[in-house]
Amino acid sequence: MTYSAIAEILVIGNEILIGDIQDTNTSWLCGLINSRGGHVARGTMLRDNVDEIAAEVGRALERGADVIFTSGGLGPTADDLTLAAVARGLGLPLELHPEALRMVKEQYDNFHARGIMAQGGLNPGREKMTWLPKGGVPLFNPGGTAPGVLVRKGRTCVISLPGVPSELKGIIEVSLQDFMQQTFGDGGSLGTALRVLCNDESILEPVLGRVVPRHPGVYIKSLASTVGMTPELDITLTVTGGRAEERTALLKAAVEELSRGLTEDGIGFRERA
Amino acid sequence: MTYSAIAEILVIGNEILIGDIQDTNTSWLCGLINSRGGHVARGTMLRDNVDEIAAEVGRALERGADVIFTSGGLGPTADDLTLAAVARGLGLPLELHPEALRMVKEQYDNFHARGIMAQGGLNPGREKMTWLPKGGVPLFNPGGTAPGVLVRKGRTCVISLPGVPSELKGIIEVSLQDFMQQTFGDGGSLGTALRVLCNDESILEPVLGRVVPRHPGVYIKSLASTVGMTPELDITLTVTGGRAEERTALLKAAVEELSRGLTEDGIGFRERA
Incomplete structure (x- = not known):
């Protein structure tokens, strides 16, 4: 068979590997990609270790994945280091992205206005989420505050998504419809x-x-x-x-x-x- | 912290990577190993491809895992090729194991006598499950017919378990109690x-x-x-x-x-x- 595209999935977080959280994002993504006509070649669960994540991004690139999805590690705390690791794995610097900054501020303001969060605006943890690998594009997260990130390296596209399942799904469904259609086709x-x-x-x-x-x-x-x-x-x-x-x-x-x-x-x- | 031992988990099967089956074995093993004082360094989900599985067993060996658990691919059908891949990854031949053969025959006879299966005895698919990497030891499977397999290479131990969760758990609980205790300790x-x-x-x-x-x-x-x-x-x-x-x-x-x-x-x- 000819697949529309080959994907790999990297799930990131100590909480997965100590058995606190059951990963369901891999299976959901696999079902979606398969149903569209794509092929998931492997899934890897990794600790919150920037060297290990960066190395695995590099290996997935070498293995020739068309798309590398990462799940987890996009939040405001210091142990969320997926973007730093993706940048290192692709040999790119991190840069503050003005559009991401605007997106994050607007979403916190929005959640604050709706009474869901105690504070709007920005703070250092929130700003941290807007440093993207150079050339990366922020993806609006309808159900959360951490934007997804899409960055290309040669023919490979790395898409970093939050680990909270509702946020991962929300970004795919709202902000990546065209990408999924163009990359994996539909109904394959x-x-x-x-x-x-x-x-x-x-x-x-x-x-x-x-x-x-x-x-x-x-x-x-x-x-x-x-x-x-x-x-x-x-x-x-x-x-x-x-x-x-x-x-x-x-x-x-x-x-x-x-x-x-x-x-x-x-x-x-x-x-x- | 000093961990009692470092483990890796390889989950094998196309059905996982097309999203048909949600893997729960990784999370269960991670919780068990962590609760005993061990450390799961990573989990990898792979297709039914003997080259890819063998290569990943080799890499886990290089990364210095004390224990490599594999889940899935032990059954009687041709796409179950974990033991062949583990053997190749460790540089060992496959050999028919007489004790495994006796174990498999006895279990089919047992399930036949209890009216659970239509036929007892052996057939080519059943015999296939008794070809182990040289030096491997069969592990009694209380809830199924495919024995688990334990094989050592240097300081690393590879333990191959069936993918059906009840069988994986049954082998750990019945046939690997002493191993788990000695390797990972208890209550760590x-x-x-x-x-x-x-x-x-x-x-x-x-x-x-x-x-x-x-x-x-x-x-x-x-x-x-x-x-x-x-x-x-x-x-x-x-x-x-x-x-x-x-x-x-x-x-x-x-x-x-x-x-x-x-x-x-x-x-x-x-x-x-």
Whole structure:
């Protein structure tokens, strides 16, 4: 298959790696990118360590990601150092960005006027959030105060988003609609599932071993669950990227051949609702 | 602080990176390791690609992890290739392990006898799960059929676990109790939280900026949430590793100084229940 673009996701924050906070941003971004026809190559969770984050941004650049998303570390406190790390990883200085400064002040004034926050205006922590990697563009955050940041390096685009899920989603949905459309396309994924009357992947393996290699453009996956919980199991089929008619044809052919294979091996199934 | 051991976690499976399955194993492992006094340095989510997995195992080895946990890719189907990748990453051949073979057969016979699975005994998919990196030890899986695998390389230990959460937890709890105790200790983490009457980290930053650098052994973190959802915010304080009396003393000193700092800046707070 031809993917519209390849992404990597870096999730940043000690709170993730001590198990205090369950990251859900990666899975949400993966679903969104896949549904548009893009490909997430890997996700990495990192500590609040500027050297480690900068090094990983550099490696993702070397691996040829079209887009590197970062989640977390954009706030006003000293342990929020994602922008410094992205700048270092891309070999760029940090610069105070006047438009970001205006955006941050306006949002604090707005939250203050609505009675949500005790103070409007600026202070050093708020100003810290407006120092962007040189050439970066601030992305309006409709549900929070830290702007996202988009910065390009060669053919790669680094997009830094807050870790609070509602803010990450808000920036994507409000401030990155055009970017997501242009980069990943829309509606580039098609999927279905067969529910088989079998809870044992070792019985399915001969069928999958015959069918899967004949459909390299379709991701076919049996989803194991806890043994004994149910006598059934889902086999998901997903086509990502390419043109719509191509996706439909590829999926149809794979479903037909998988259905035939299951029947040949005496395994009952139905299309999952 | 002195951590008992440093771990990395590799989560493997396309289903994670297309957003079909939300990974929860990383967070669960992180919480467990942190609570025992260990340190998770990073988590990486990878596709079902033997080269990429093998390369990342090699890099984690170079980074000096004491323990590398892998999650997923141990099953009977062809896309489950974690053991082949771990073997390659460690420079070891795969070998059929007679004890693993006995373990797998016994477990399928057991599930068959209990009416949970249609067939007992062995088949090629089941036998596949018993080819371990040379020198590896199979770990009994109480809730499933794929054994976990423990293999050492120099001072690093690679532990491969199934991706189904109940199976991953079952192996840790039943088959790795002694290992976890010896490697990470027990009860090596102590934490508390202050709930502040402030929803704005930029107001807290001056206090944190004074207090945090004076307590390098305590992880102090303000946890932001969606703006406007609540007028309060938690600051968590966590001490990991070291002796119990040391943890208690470090945490007490940090809580006292943070409380004093909040009071000085006119920010109300209470200890979180």
